[in-house]
Amino acid sequence: MKKSSLGAWIAVVIAALYFLMPLVGAAEFSLRMIRGIYSFEAYKVVFSTVFEDTFLFSSVIALLTIAVSVLIVVPTVYFVQLRLRRLRPIVEFITLLPLVIPAIVLVFGYIRLYNSSSWLPLTGSVMATNILLLFAYVALALPYMYRAIDSGMRTVDVRTLTEAAESLGASLPTVIFHIILPNVRSAVLSGAFLTFAIVLGEFTMANLLNRPVFGVYLVDANEHSPYEAAALSLIAFLITWACMGLMQYFGRDRRAAKPGT
Numbered sequence: 037m038k039k040s041s042l043g044a045w046i047a048v049v050i051a052a053l054y055f056l057m058p059l060v061g062a063a064e065f066s067l068r069m070i071r072g073i074y075s076f077e078a079y080k081v082v083f084s085t086v087f088e089d090t091f092l093f094s095s096v097i098a099l100l101t102i103a104v105s106v107l108i109v110v111p112t113v114y115f116v117q118l119r120l121r122r123l124r125p126i127v128e129f130i131t132l133l134p135l136v137i138p139a140i141v142l143v144f145g146y147i148r149l150y151n152s153s154s155w156l157p158l159t160g161s162v163m164a165t166n167i168l169l170l171f172a173y174v175a176l177a178l179p180y181m182y183r184a185i186d187s188g189m190r191t192v193d194v195r196t197l198t199e200a201a202e203s204l205g206a207s208l209p210t211v212i213f214h215i216i217l218p219n220v221r222s223a224v225l226s227g228a229f230l231t232f233a234i235v236l237g238e239f240t241m242a243n244l245l246n247r248p249v250f251g252v253y254l255v256d257a258n259e260h261s262p263y264e265a266a267a268l269s270l271i272a273f274l275i276t277w278a279c280m281g282l283m284q285y286f287g288r289d290r291r292a293a294k295p296g297t
Contacts, residue, residue, distance in 0.1 A: 066266035098235035188223020
């Protein structure tokens with residue numbers, strides 16, 4: 037048992053060093069913007085530029101992407117599991133397409149299909165282009181959101197919950213969003229975290245659609261100042277982990293924390 041515990045601790049330490057050493061190196065590099073001394077000058081420059089605008093824009097797009105994805109994926113998984121099991125292979129194949137088709141091909145297809153001379157122009161104004169980018173991100177996050185929610189819903193007795201709710205007079209939207217959705221909350225939050233991370237770091241689609249997202253700002257900073265790019269990378273990493281911690285906190289079962297309830 038002692039040898040087993042020692043081996044486990046060695047594995048944990050090696051894994052921690054493997055993941056933490058690059059972060060330590062990036063942090064040390066970001067503090068060397070002024071030659072010969074350590075300072076937070078790179079962070080001051082980052083926060084004095086367009087960081088807030090790009091990060092806020094990406095955050096809003098990410099939250100809208102999560103909301104639209106949940107509205108699409110949760111009912112789809114529900115009906116596939118409850119009534120359309122034969123369609124599961126087809127739906128799974130469709131959700132895998134964004135992983136197979138490169139992002140640059142997807143965005144060129146969107147531009148070709150929704151340009152200013154098409155039947156549905158979505159590149160002629162800022163608002164329309166933002167909507168196009170939103171649905172592009174929904175497609176990009178579809179494989180992760182679908183698999184997270186599908187895995188969570190397989191652990192729930194959907195048929196029994198549906199029959200019980202319908203016997204009490206609940207409508208279909210009430211069953212899906214007030215009964216099924218709370219039971220797969222952890223799975224939804226897992227997919228939401230992955231979606232937020234994808235949107236925050238995405239570059240290709242936003243760059244070709246000329247939208248001011250955080251990923252484009254990060255690449256531009258890397259081309260002009262590596263110190264600012266290192267600082268931005270660390271900030272994005274910390275924000276992403278903070279969001280994950282909040283999602284874990286709000287996604288846990290509150291009743292487990294209250295004995296006797």
